[in-house]
Amino acid sequence: MQTRPLFFALLLPSIVIAAVFLFALAEILQYSFREFIPGSLDVGGFTWANFARINRPIYFYAIVDTFWIALLTSLFTLVMSYPLAYALVRTERNWLRTLLIIAAITPLFTGEIVRTYAWMLLLGTEGMINTLLKSLGIIDTSLTLMYTRLGVVIALVQFAMPVMIILLATAISHVNTDYEKAAANLGASPGRVFWRVTVPLTMPGIIAGFIVICAWTMSAFATPQLIGGGKILMISNVVYLTGFSALNFPFAATMSVVALVSAFGALAVMKAISTRIERGTALHS
């Protein structure tokens, strides 16, 4: 009985923060239904016009691009991170483990802007990648990597990899290697052991990593802003353009509401799919 007051006392800060956050969200919601008055900081009366405007091509494509980029980033991050996380957990060489930890974690200590600027130097027309490919005679004219979806995804993958590696390494470290040994003793090849035993056993980590990176990427701002150069727009960039450049806060609020609702929708769909996958891999049987 005595634990209950303590439980609520510990919960109180979270409740206060959640209440403030909900209040802010409610304010954004009410702004999204208000009329924009050019040349004024005040907003007008109730209107549906902001939501009607969303079906214009640029906003529709910004929403589609946001999901497409988030999915691609999550997928490539997973593919790139899994071998690193696997090596990190399974290597018996301490120096290699230390090296991998440094390589995986160090990027977390540099900010998003710094890392994005570094990618701008690499991806530019006269950047390192193009210069290298030209000097090796692989290409004659520079590849266009900046201001493209590919460029944005490349930078976001690098940005997301440390988090994915941490999540996957945790999942891989919890795998009981006896299962893998048993499979190998029964004649399974190393590849078959990996695909049929290790990967299914690490599925919770894979799913968690995929969802975390997807949710994280959906709200990406600085990377698409700088690498996309206004040619690739995600929802956050549109919110910035309409709110902070055009001072159209009602429409910026509308786009924010759309972003929030679609992110929750996407995460619910992913959760349903992941539950099906987890059941399919018989982890809960």
Added chain:
Amino acid sequence: MKKLWIALTAAFAAFSASPATSQEKLVVSVWGGNWKDGAAIIGKEFTKRTGMEVEYITGGTLDRLTKAKVARNNPESDVTYTTSHVGYLYQNDGLFEKLDKSKLTNFNDLYSSADRGDYEVGVYSYIYSPVFRTDLMPKGFRIGSWSDLWSPEVKGRLSMPDFDPSHIIIAASKLSSSTPEDWKNGIPLLLKLKPSIKAFYQSDATSQDLFKNGETPVEVMLSINAYHLIGQGVPATIEIPKEGAVVGIGALGINKGTKKLDAAQQFIDIALDPVVQQQICDFHKCSPMNKKTTVSPELAKLPGIFTTEEQWKTQAIVLPDSTYSKLLPIWKAWFTEEMMH
């Protein structure tokens, strides 16, 4: 226990002393970086003349505007340094005090474009104009008119700001023999420019990066950034098209509810002093607003530095702040929806 009480009393005395100190300071709201240093030129002279210290609070154009709106009659700052058309939003929302122009001793010496109405006054000006890399564009390439941005040489090599499309929209309306108010007449021309635009920049920093690394060898650029790059050795030419360059004006206004109204008036008056104007213009490489300002020959010869009425008349496109602030959101929405995808 006694020591604790002494420490608490000392801490209380220290904290309660700080507001009294800030009461004696004039607080100026300004952008960060170089812009703050430019404002400090005025502040230094102000302190010299009045003995009052100046404190600067910095931020972006819009977050300062939002803070002023939230603080309203209890402003964080006494004076605000902003762009004149944003200043219009301050005054339109009742966030600026009416200026007492009789106390602005330099007011009669100003170019007419410095007069931004009853609530703010222009301190310096800059232009947005086409700039190009002489080493990356074909030999003999020039921009005598805004229409040259539509030439085949510029295709896929142009950048411009995403936060303010007014310059290219005003240019297109002029090229379509129209006025900025009837800007829609320039839409067909603007749409033809889409293939020429390689990227949009979001800040002074990205503007300079795009130009410096050659990604976009032609840019609609802030003159101050162009001079800075030229100073760094980037081979660039800034052109004033025959239709004129679009002028931006840095302006000062007094926050409504300030308790230091007289000091704020004096700060603005000092900003318009010819000697202070000269220092500001040398520092930012911008045009003065006081006709009596002595501008060095090196600065005066730069394109976009206006030192005569004739130059203002023939080379500058200046829009009324009310028009600018009302049309900019409409331009911005159209530009985002039609030009940026």
